[in-house]
Amino acid sequence: EVQLVDSGGGLVQPGKSLRLSCAASGFTFGDYAMHWVRQAPGKGLEWVAGINWDRGSVGYAAAVKGRFTISRDNAQQSLHLEMNSLRPEDTALYYCAKDSGRHIAAGPIDSWGQGTLVVVSS
Amino acid sequence: EIVMTQSPATLSVSPGERVTLSCRASQSLTSDLAWYQQKPGQAPRLLISGASTRATGIPARFSGAGSGTEFTLTIISLQSEDFAVYYCQHYNDWPPGYTFGQGTKLEI
Numbered sequence: 001e002v003q004l005v006d007s008g009g010g011l012v013q014p015g016k017s018l019r020l021s022c023a024a025s026g027f028t029f030g031d032y033a034m035h036w037v038r039q040a041p042g043k044g045l046e047w048v049a050g051i052n053w054d055r056g057s058v059g060y061a062a063a064v065k066g067r068f069t070i071s072r073d074n075a076q077q078s079l080h081l082e083m084n085s086l087r088p089e090d091t092a093l094y095y096c097a098k099d100s101g102r103h104i105a106a107g108p109i110d111s112w113g114q115g116t117l118v119v120v121s122s
Numbered sequence: 123e124i125v126m127t128q129s130p131a132t133l134s135v136s137p138g139e140r141v142t143l144s145c146r147a148s149q150s151l152t153s154d155l156a157w158y159q160q161k162p163g164q165a166p167r168l169l170i171s172g173a174s175t176r177a178t179g180i181p182a183r184f185s186g187a188g189s190g191t192e193f194t195l196t197i198i199s200l201q202s203e204d205f206a207v208y209y210c211q212h213y214n215d216w217p218p219g220y221t222f223g224q225g226t227k228l229e230i
Contacts, residue, residue: 044222059217105213107213108156108168110168113165115165
């Protein structure tokens, strides 16, 4: 059974940094692209960032490009999101998500973590 | 960039009814369209991919149709557990990445 366990969220002041992590199990992590998708309180789903199976390609939504960095460790079966220069509008539940294929967004997301809440506020 | 528009935003229905949700793309997608269900306090769940292929374990009362720019999700004989928010998503468009519709909420 695929399991994605998100962690690292919390309350952070504007302009500060935070690092999210996702521990994966139940599948061959290194065979799939991975993503972060967020959901602001009471709002819809927003794709944040994605990374290919072999880290050969990464991509970001325009709203976070230059501030967020996605990375993965296939040996440790983990996914990370380094978030810098955080803004109040980054407040959301952040989901780790498994792509159905090796390449970013080539297929739909077929598994989701439970989410970790990030609140950016002074 | 492709924009996904779902309608209506909210739909009031009753158990046992049949309902059809709409998702429109600003450009042709062929069949690279997925549907997700999200219940309160839960992560989304994949229902449909390739516009019409049910994901593993999804009941047959859920069906997807469409191609190009017009897509639908139909649920026949609504069950109480089907009241949720439904999102469509375009994929296989890199860059820029995934594009979600804004969601349709099914309520009693």
